[in-house]
Amino acid sequence: GFIECDFKKVAEYFDVAVKIALQIKENSxxxxxxxxxxxxQSDAQIQSQIANLRREVEDYAKQFPTIGFEKETMKYNK
Incomplete structure (x- = not known):
């Protein structure tokens, strides 16, 4: 289910991550x-941006199945 528009979204996430890294480098x-x-670690605004990006990426990734992994076969599937 990962199609062209999904690749564009992932590229956007990478772009945001690089921009955050450049901000950190500038403040270093x-x-x-x-x-x-x-x-x-010392900049609360940067920490907030990282946390927001992480949440967005995790939420987006949840819509796709994990390749080679079946929830039914998990030892702890709850």
Missing amino acids: KGTKLKDFVEAM
Whole structure:
């Protein structure tokens, strides 16, 4: 069920993620990963944007079945 318009939606999600990463990089004090992580974790607005994007992606992904995985065969399927 994943068609062309779905690929466009995924590309939009990637675009939002890259824009968030660029904001974090701009706010970062240095060029090291630890500086990036510190900038990301210390900004409440960035944290909110990341949480919103995560929710949107998870909600969108729920409409598609997982390939190679059947809920009925799960040990804990509830």
